[in-house]
Amino acid sequence: MSYEPLVIAFLCFWCSYSGADLAGMSRMEYPANIRVIKVMCSSRVDPTHVLYALKNGADGVLISGCHPGDCHYVNGNYRTQRRAALLGEMLKQLGIEPERVRVEWVSASEGEKFARIVSDFVEELRKLGPNPLKKESVEV
Amino acid sequence: MEIRVGVYVCHCGTNIAGVVDVEEVARYAATLPGVVVARNIMYTCSDQGQGVIREDIKKYNLNRVVIAACSPKMHESTFRKTLESAGLNPYLLEVANIREQVSWVHFREKEKATEKAKALVRAAVAKARLLEPLEKKIVPVERSVLVIGGGIAGIQAALDLADAGLKVYLVEKSPSLGGHMAQLNKTFPTIDCAACILTPKMVDVAKHPNITLLTYSEVVRVEGYVGNFEVTVLRRARYVNEKLCAGCGACADACPRKVPNEFDVGLSKRKAIYVPFPQAVPLKYTVDPVNCLYMKYGRCKLCVEACPRGAIDFNQKDEEVKIRVGAIIVAVGFKTFDARRVPQLGYGKYKNVITGLELERLSSASGPTGGAILTSSGKKPESVAFIQCVGSRDLKYNGWCCKIGCMATLKQAFLIKEESPETEVYVCYIDMRTAGKGYEEFYRRLRDMGVRFIHGVPSEILEDVDGKLRFKVFDQTVGRLLELRVDMVVLQTGLEPTEDFEKLRKMLNVSLNSEGFFMEAHPKLQPVEASTRGVFFAGCCHSPKDIAETVAQASAAAAKALALLSKGVVEVEPLVASVNPEICSGCEVCVGVCPYKAIRLAEHEGRKRAKVVDALCQGCGACVAACPSNALELKGFTEKQILAQIKALISEVGT
Ligand SMILES: Cc1cc2nc3c(=O)[nH]c(=O)nc-3n(C[C@H](O)[C@H](O)[C@H](O)COP(=O)(O)OP(=O)(O)OC[C@H]3O[C@@H](n4cnc5c(N)ncnc54)[C@H](O)[C@@H]3O)c2cc1C
Ligand code: SF4
Numbered sequence: 090m091s092y093e094p095l096v097i098a099f100l101c102f103w104c105s106y107s108g109a110d111l112a113g114m115s116r117m118e119y120p121a122n123i124r125v126i127k128v129m130c131s132s133r134v135d136p137t138h139v140l141y142a143l144k145n146g147a148d149g150v151l152i153s154g155c156h157p158g159d160c161h162y163v164n165g166n167y168r169t170q171r172r173a174a175l176l177g178e179m180l181k182q183l184g185i186e187p188e189r190v191r192v193e194w195v196s197a198s199e200g201e202k203f204a205r206i207v208s209d210f211v212e213e214l215r216k217l218g219p220n221p222l223k224k225e226s227v228e229v
Numbered sequence: 230m231e232i233r234v235g236v237y238v239c240h241c242g243t244n245i246a247g248v249v250d251v252e253e254v255a256r257y258a259a260t261l262p263g264v265v266v267a268r269n270i271m272y273t274c275s276d277q278g279q280g281v282i283r284e285d286i287k288k289y290n291l292n293r294v295v296i297a298a299c300s301p302k303m304h305e306s307t308f309r310k311t312l313e314s315a316g317l318n319p320y321l322l323e324v325a326n327i328r329e330q331v332s333w334v335h336f337r338e339k340e341k342a343t344e345k346a347k348a349l350v351r352a353a354v355a356k357a358r359l360l361e362p363l364e365k366k367i368v369p370v371e372r373s374v375l376v377i378g379g380g381i382a383g384i385q386a387a388l389d390l391a392d393a394g395l396k397v398y399l400v401e402k403s404p405s406l407g408g409h410m411a412q413l414n415k416t417f418p419t420i421d422c423a424a425c426i427l428t429p430k431m432v433d434v435a436k437h438p439n440i441t442l443l444t445y446s447e448v449v450r451v452e453g454y455v456g457n458f459e460v461t462v463l464r465r466a467r468y469v470n471e472k473l474c475a476g477c478g479a480c481a482d483a484c485p486r487k488v489p490n491e492f493d494v495g496l497s498k499r500k501a502i503y504v505p506f507p508q509a510v511p512l513k514y515t516v517d518p519v520n521c522l523y524m525k526y527g528r529c530k531l532c533v534e535a536c537p538r539g540a541i542d543f544n545q546k547d548e549e550v551k552i553r554v555g556a557i558i559v560a561v562g563f564k565t566f567d568a569r570r571v572p573q574l575g576y577g578k579y580k581n582v583i584t585g586l587e588l589e590r591l592s593s594a595s596g597p598t599g600g601a602i603l604t605s606s607g608k609k610p611e612s613v614a615f616i617q618c619v620g621s622r623d624l625k626y627n628g629w630c631c632k633i634g635c636m637a638t639l640k641q642a643f644l645i646k647e648e649s650p651e652t653e654v655y656v657c658y659i660d661m662r663t664a665g666k667g668y669e670e671f672y673r674r675l676r677d678m679g680v681r682f683i684h685g686v687p688s689e690i691l692e693d694v695d696g697k698l699r700f701k702v703f704d705q706t707v708g709r710l711l712e713l714r715v716d717m718v719v720l721q722t723g724l725e726p727t728e729d730f731e732k733l734r735k736m737l738n739v740s741l742n743s744e745g746f747f748m749e750a751h752p753k754l755q756p757v758e759a760s761t762r763g764v765f766f767a768g769c770c771h772s773p774k775d776i777a778e779t780v781a782q783a784s785a786a787a788a789k790a791l792a793l794l795s796k797g798v799v800e801v802e803p804l805v806a807s808v809n810p811e812i813c814s815g816c817e818v819c820v821g822v823c824p825y826k827a828i829r830l831a832e833h834e835g836r837k838r839a840k841v842v843d844a845l846c847q848g849c850g851a852c853v854a855a856c857p858s859n860a861l862e863l864k865g866f867t868e869k870q871i872l873a874q875i876k877a878l879i880s881e882v883g884t
């Protein structure tokens with residue numbers, strides 16, 4: 090069977106989750122490789138969630154929240170941004186391509202952007218190939 | 230206690246079932262651990278659908294429910310009520326979004342869509358198994374409302390709320406209430422006088438004991454949340470003491486400085502101390518600090534001498550006032566498209582090319598010509614051509630329809646024809662859109678009055694030496710290129726968002742749609758509500774609309790705000806954070822992270838430990854992810870629940 094990347098996406102309820110819904114309402118197609126987990130704010134996403142997903146065989150993780158300055162919870166997305174930067178460093182040390190984790194800002198009106206990001210990301214993950222941790226997947 | 234999950238996979242007619250094999254998903258769901266019943270239902274949200282769930286809860290003793298259907302944004306609250314009515318805690322529900330995020334976006338990949346739906350159901354069941362019953366939080370609310378914008382939308386909303394007994398703060402940016410409607414002459418399709426229906430309402434606002442009117446003011450900060458917003462309003466200095474000013478205008482008579490009057494779209498002059506128009510509310514003069522000679526050069530003060538009441542006060546300063554409100558209605562209107570952006574049409578270059586709004590002022594009895602529609606040389610035009618959709622319905626400018634342009638043109642054409650039936654009137658249009666009560670009838674009447682409708686719009690307007698305007702237009706109806714020469718061209722410009730929308734969007738944490746207008750929570754079912762609870766929209770800031778629609782929407786927004794605040798309390802989600810004091814090390818990382826200052830240190834067995842103040846926590850979860858000791862947990866989004874979802878989403882079907 091050919092490789093189909095699997096993406097776990099954490100979407101904040103206020104912006105990105107609504108953006109994903111809008112993509113649906115507007116019937117904008119994107120690859121079915123993405124599986125969404127709803128969080129109220131992207132700042133709820135702990136780096137361990139990302140690692141856990143990668144360790145268990147996800148090929149990519151998308152974290153998406155409101156645009157900087159627009160967080161429903163004042164400044165949660167800035168925290169997400171900072172954490173993501175640190176996480177990127179950590180991934181490198183673990184031998185995982187940092188490109189497997191993406192942080193994107195999608196507002197509630199950006200259904201098209203959401204669809205584009207997913208298509209793009211899945212394409213990139215196709216090029217990267219399967220997550221190297223997949224075979225040795227360990228349970229946490 | 231044994232976990233007993235019921236799973237309901239919705240067809241949503243063919244919305245889901247047309248793509249996703251719902252029977253297969255339900256069959257699969259039945260095999261998942263903890264699931265005791267799984268069904269597919271045509272319309273889960275219907276009375277019948279909900280009935281099935283209620284019966285199952287009793288019959289199978291269910292203590293968790295998973296619904297695979299449309300977005301939780303749409304019906305989560307509906308299904309929470311279903312659980313409640315069956316005696317189950319409403320928070321023992323999990324929704325898998327298999328419509329917006331599956332069938333509607335993967336409609337060409339049915340198999341993949343079905344697999345994805347299964348994965349989402351698997352994750353929902355995994356999370357549901359770990360859900361706990363929660364008690365709704367009840368918080369007291371401020372029984373007052375902030376209305377931003379004093380056009381007809383804001384006026385109507387404020388009056389409705391104030392009549393219902395709520396306290397209203399109406400904040401208007403300009404020196405007077407009224408907005409665009411105050412600039413209009415007559416209103417379509419009834420041709421009644423705009424001022425006659427608007428001015429009394431403006432006066433009512435000013436007199437109403439429940440309304441605090443803050444004109445020449447702007448909202449600069451909004452904090453808090455539904456029921457408890459804390460708003461900072463900047464009151465700009467008028468340099469006139471509002472209490473002392475009697476509105477006599479002696480100051481303006483004395484003022485030597487004349488500048489273009491924006492109320493008349495620059496067609497007349499006003500003084501540097503002014504009221505925007507004679508019926509302004511409040512009728513208080515305002516010094517325009519940019520143009521006042523004293524403010525600019527430190528000399529003049531003729532107004533001070535002229536004022537019989539000593540009302541002018543150049544020492545006034547801008548002031549910040551703080552108000553507390555339970556709800557906010559945004560009614561900040563629109564601006565008209567700047568016709569200079571289409572230079573070929575000659576606006577700003579040729580004097581007799583004007584806009585629809587300018588024609589409103591020209592035809593108004595209170596306008597610069599006393600109501601006479603005249604060309605720049607002061608003559609009555611023998612021919613007038615209207616050009617529709619200027620800056621509208623054109624992806625180069627604005628893609629949307631301004632919705633009122635066709636009717637505004639018909640109204641203005643009527644006024645011209647009524648005054649002088651011999652004037653030739655042409656209307657160049659892309660489509661005539663006259664949907665509305667009595668609108669089509671009005672259109673027919675105009676046809677009967679001899680207005681000539683040309684199905685096509687010109688791309689260029691030129692001026693002849695004699696000042697006449699000349700253009701070519703291809704009339705699609707007759708398939709001929711026409712060449713017209715007229716005395717006056719009226720550009721019916723579109724309606725646009727203003728620069729303020731972006732500022733307000735940020736302040737209020739709401740969204741704008743791709744066109745830049747404020748975005749409602751749901752286009753059909755929540756057309757006046759923002760997705761942020763406690764915020765509502767009214768009037769043209771939400772989308773272009775005429776006065777009747779604006780007023781209807783304003784009353785709707787008022788009713789929604791009233792419904793929200795009438796009980797004196799609101800229920801808010803109990804999805805808050807909590808600290809396990811046994812694990813907490815008291816490092817205070819979370820204290821700094823929380824944007825609501827909801828975490829305090831408290832004594833626990835002789836040591837300082839973090840403690841979440843429920844009433845303040847908004848449930849973002851930032852603290853949970855930040856805590857180095859894993860001492861924090863967010864209800865409804867616990868660590869265990871999220872990990873279970875991740876795992877379930879990754880594991881292959883059947884494993
Ligand atoms: C040429 C023309 C002709 C028309 N003719 C008709 C007609 O015949 N019949 C009809 O039904 N409709 C007509 N309309 C449409 C009508 O003008 C609108 O439906 C109506 O004015 C909308 O009211 P509103 O309160 O939403 O917006 P507005 O009238 O724009 O009022 C908004 C108010 O908010 C204030 N504001 C803006 N930003 C802020 C801020 N940040 N803080 C505080 N206050 C702020 C503004 O100063 C203004 O007072 C016409 C429109 C045009 C352009
Ligand atoms: S961050 Fe965690 S350990 Fe530190 S004070 Fe807050 S709850 Fe306690």
Ligand code: SF4
Nearest residue numbers: 823846847849850852
């Ligand atoms: S969940 Fe958010 S709002 Fe609540 S205490 Fe934690 S950081 Fe503060």
